Amino acid sequence: MGGFDEMFxxxxxxxxxxxxxxxxxxxKAGKSVIVLEKEPFLGGTTAKSGGVMWIPNNRFMREQGEADSAEAAITYLDxxxxxxxAEAPGSSAEKRRAYVNEAPKxxxxxxxxxxxxxxxxxFWPDYYDELPGGxxxxxxxxxxxxxxxxLGPWAKTLRKGFAEFPVRLGEAMKLNYxxxxxxxxxxxxxxxxxxIRTRLMGQHYVTAGAALQGRMLKAALAAGVxxxxxxxxxxxxxxxxxxxxILTQKDGKPWRVGGRLGVLVNAGGFAQNQAMRDRYMPGTRSAWSQTPEGDTGEMHMEMERIGGVLAQMDQMVGYQTTPAPGWEKIYVTPPAQGLTGKPHAILVDQSGVRYMNEGGSYELYCETMLKRNASxxxxxxxxxxxRQYVEMYKVADKWIDKKVPAGWIEQNYLHRADSIEALARSIKVDPVALKATIDRWNGFVAAGRDEDFHRGERAYDSWLGDPYHGPNPALGTVEKGPFYAVPVVPGDVSTYGGAVTDAHSRVVKADGSPIEGLYATGVSTASPMGNAYPGAGASIGPSMTFGYIAAKHAAGLGNQL
Known part of the structure; x- marks a missing residue:
C-alpha cells in the first residue's frame, strides 16, 4: 500500500x-478514523430528518416493562x-437476523x-402492525x-434541522391537534x-435528526475522529x-487517503440527481425530495465501477408532499404524510376515484401513487x-379556514367550492365520478368500515388519524362545505437502492464474493429491509447498525464491544 498522502x-x-x-x-478499538464530507455541513440527510431509529427489542422498551424479542421482529420482517x-437482493434472512440482533447492541x-x-x-406503531410480530x-x-x-466551533458545521428549539419529538407531534x-x-x-429562556442563556437547542447528529458528532470529536x-x-x-x-481533494488539489482496515461508503442516495431518477424511477422528481443538495449518487456509480452490484434502484423512501406556493423557498418541502390520513379527507386520482388506504406507510403511499399513474x-x-377538516387541522402547515395564504388560490394550488361538483370542475375531474366517490366514502364512515381499502383497521392508521376523533380516529365524512382540494405528489426522504452488501456490510460482486476492503451502509446500499419500510426509522436504524457492524468486522472485534 503506497503512494498515499495520508494514512488512517x-x-x-x-x-x-x-x-x-x-x-x-x-x-473505541484504538484505530484512527477520518470522515470525509463533500458538503460544507456535517450530518447528511439524517440531520434534516426526524432522526428516528427503528430498533426492535431495545433497552428503552425493556426499561418500561414492554415485552419484545428478536424472534418477534424476525417474524415481522419475514x-x-x-x-x-419484487426481488430484493439487498435483503436476506441472514442480514435481517444480523440487524435485529445487533441493533439493540x-x-x-x-x-x-x-x-x-x-x-x-x-405510540408509534409499526407500519404493518397487523402482520405477525408487528x-x-x-x-x-x-x-x-x-x-x-x-460543539463549540464545530456547531456551525452541523447541518440545520427542521426543529431548532428545545422540544421532544412527541411534544411537537401533539401540537398538530x-x-x-x-x-x-x-x-x-x-x-x-x-x-426564549435557553436562547437568553446562550444555548441553541435542536431536536430530531439534528439532535441525533449533534450528539453523535460531539461524541466522535471527543473520541478523536x-x-x-x-x-x-x-x-x-x-x-x-x-x-x-480513496481520492479526494485538499486545498483544491487531488489528495490520496489510504485506509489500512478499509473504506466505508455512507454517502447517501441519488435523490437530487434527476438523470439517475429518470433512469431508475421515472416519474419522480428531485424537486420533491427532502434530501440535501449533495445527495447525487456518485458513490453508487463508483462502487459499481469497481465490481459492486446495484439493486433495488427503483425504490425510494416515498414521503408524500404537497407543493404549496413558495415551498421551494423553505427548508423542508411541506409534507402531506397525515394530510389525507385524518378524518374528513380522502385522496383521489385525476379521474376522481379513490385508489388506496390513505393512512398507510408513506413509502407504500407513494409507491401506490406511482403504480396508479401508470394506468x-x-x-x-x-x-x-x-370545512370540518380545515377547522381542525392545518394544510401545508397553514390554517386556511379563516384566511387563505397569499397566492394559494391565484396560483391554482388550493381549490375551494361550495359543492363537490363545483370543486370537481375546478380541478378538471369528472363531477359525477367525484360525487360518487365521496358518497361511497361517506357511506363507509356511517357504517364504521372502509370496505375498499380498510383504512382505520391498523393501529398505525389510528396514529395518523386523530386521537380526539371517534369512534375511529381515521374515518370522518366529507360532507360540509365549502370543500377544498390540494395536489399531492410522491416526494421522498431518500432513495432506497444501492450496492448489495453482505451481513458484515461488505460490498459484494455479482458472484456474491466480497470486495476486499470495501464496506457500505445506509442508502448507499440496497436496503436490508427489501422493498418495504417496516416502521419509523427503518433507514436510519439500519444505517447506524450496519455502520456499527462494518467497523466491528473490519477491526476484528467480534463480540468484544
Missing part, C-alpha cells in the same frame, strides 16, 4: 448516522418480505459512549434534544418560553483487487377536504 485505519465517505456509529466503534413480489454501545438517547413516542406501540428510539453550542385540546395551547406556550468538510471523494483506489483508499393519471393526485 478507517476511511469513511459521508457523514450520516452510520458514519458516526462506525467511527465511534473504531475509536412476514413483510413475503408480501413483496448498537444502541447500548452509543449510550455507553455518552450519546443521550430515549424511546420515541410510546408492534402496536413503538419500537422507535430518538436522541434527547441537544444544545449545539456544546392544538385546536382539538385546549391544554396543548399551554404546552405550546411552555415550548416558546423554554426556547478527524472530520473534513468540502472534501468530495471521486474515486475508490483499488490495488490487487482490494480497496485500499390512470395520478401524479399529482388530489386531497379532498371539507
Amino acid at each position: 485505519d478507517w476511511v469513511v465517505v459521508g457523514s450520516g448516522a452510520g458514519s458516526m456509529s462506525s467511527a465511534l466503534v473504531m475509536r 412476514a413483510l418480505m413475503a408480501t413483496e413480489s 448498537m444502541i447500548d454501545f452509543l449510550v455507553d459512549q455518552g450519546v443521550a438517547l430515549e424511546r420515541g413516542p410510546d 408492534c402496536k406501540t413503538s419500537r422507535t428510539v430518538v436522541a434527547e434534544p441537544f444544545n449545539k453550542k456544546e 392544538i385546536r382539538r385540546d385546549p391544554a396543548l395551547k399551554k404546552a405550546q406556550l411552555r415550548i416558546v418560553w423554554r426556547t 478527524d472530520f473534513r468538510i468540502e472534501s468530495p471523494v471521486s474515486e475508490l483506489i483499488v490495488e490487487n483487487g482490494k480497496v485500499t483508499g 390512470v393519471p395520478a401524479v399529482p393526485s388530489w386531497a379532498i377536504l371539507d
Whole structure:
C-alpha cells in the first residue's frame, strides 16, 4: 500500500448516522478514523430528518416493562418480505437476523459512549402492525434534544434541522391537534418560553435528526475522529483487487487517503440527481425530495465501477408532499404524510376515484401513487377536504379556514367550492365520478368500515388519524362545505437502492464474493429491509447498525464491544 498522502485505519465517505456509529466503534478499538464530507455541513440527510431509529427489542422498551424479542421482529420482517413480489437482493434472512440482533447492541454501545438517547413516542406503531410480530406501540428510539453550542466551533458545521428549539419529538407531534385540546395551547406556550429562556442563556437547542447528529458528532470529536468538510471523494483506489483508499481533494488539489482496515461508503442516495431518477424511477422528481443538495449518487456509480452490484434502484423512501406556493423557498418541502390520513379527507386520482388506504406507510403511499399513474393519471393526485377538516387541522402547515395564504388560490394550488361538483370542475375531474366517490366514502364512515381499502383497521392508521376523533380516529365524512382540494405528489426522504452488501456490510460482486476492503451502509446500499419500510426509522436504524457492524468486522472485534 503506497503512494498515499495520508494514512488512517478507517476511511469513511459521508457523514450520516452510520458514519458516526462506525467511527465511534473504531475509536473505541484504538484505530484512527477520518470522515470525509463533500458538503460544507456535517450530518447528511439524517440531520434534516426526524432522526428516528427503528430498533426492535431495545433497552428503552425493556426499561418500561414492554415485552419484545428478536424472534418477534424476525417474524415481522419475514412476514413483510413475503408480501413483496419484487426481488430484493439487498435483503436476506441472514442480514435481517444480523440487524435485529445487533441493533439493540448498537444502541447500548452509543449510550455507553455518552450519546443521550430515549424511546420515541410510546405510540408509534409499526407500519404493518397487523402482520405477525408487528408492534402496536413503538419500537422507535430518538436522541434527547441537544444544545449545539456544546460543539463549540464545530456547531456551525452541523447541518440545520427542521426543529431548532428545545422540544421532544412527541411534544411537537401533539401540537398538530392544538385546536382539538385546549391544554396543548399551554404546552405550546411552555415550548416558546423554554426556547426564549435557553436562547437568553446562550444555548441553541435542536431536536430530531439534528439532535441525533449533534450528539453523535460531539461524541466522535471527543473520541478523536478527524472530520473534513468540502472534501468530495471521486474515486475508490483499488490495488490487487482490494480497496485500499480513496481520492479526494485538499486545498483544491487531488489528495490520496489510504485506509489500512478499509473504506466505508455512507454517502447517501441519488435523490437530487434527476438523470439517475429518470433512469431508475421515472416519474419522480428531485424537486420533491427532502434530501440535501449533495445527495447525487456518485458513490453508487463508483462502487459499481469497481465490481459492486446495484439493486433495488427503483425504490425510494416515498414521503408524500404537497407543493404549496413558495415551498421551494423553505427548508423542508411541506409534507402531506397525515394530510389525507385524518378524518374528513380522502385522496383521489385525476379521474376522481379513490385508489388506496390513505393512512398507510408513506413509502407504500407513494409507491401506490406511482403504480396508479401508470394506468390512470395520478401524479399529482388530489386531497379532498371539507370545512370540518380545515377547522381542525392545518394544510401545508397553514390554517386556511379563516384566511387563505397569499397566492394559494391565484396560483391554482388550493381549490375551494361550495359543492363537490363545483370543486370537481375546478380541478378538471369528472363531477359525477367525484360525487360518487365521496358518497361511497361517506357511506363507509356511517357504517364504521372502509370496505375498499380498510383504512382505520391498523393501529398505525389510528396514529395518523386523530386521537380526539371517534369512534375511529381515521374515518370522518366529507360532507360540509365549502370543500377544498390540494395536489399531492410522491416526494421522498431518500432513495432506497444501492450496492448489495453482505451481513458484515461488505460490498459484494455479482458472484456474491466480497470486495476486499470495501464496506457500505445506509442508502448507499440496497436496503436490508427489501422493498418495504417496516416502521419509523427503518433507514436510519439500519444505517447506524450496519455502520456499527462494518467497523466491528473490519477491526476484528467480534463480540468484544
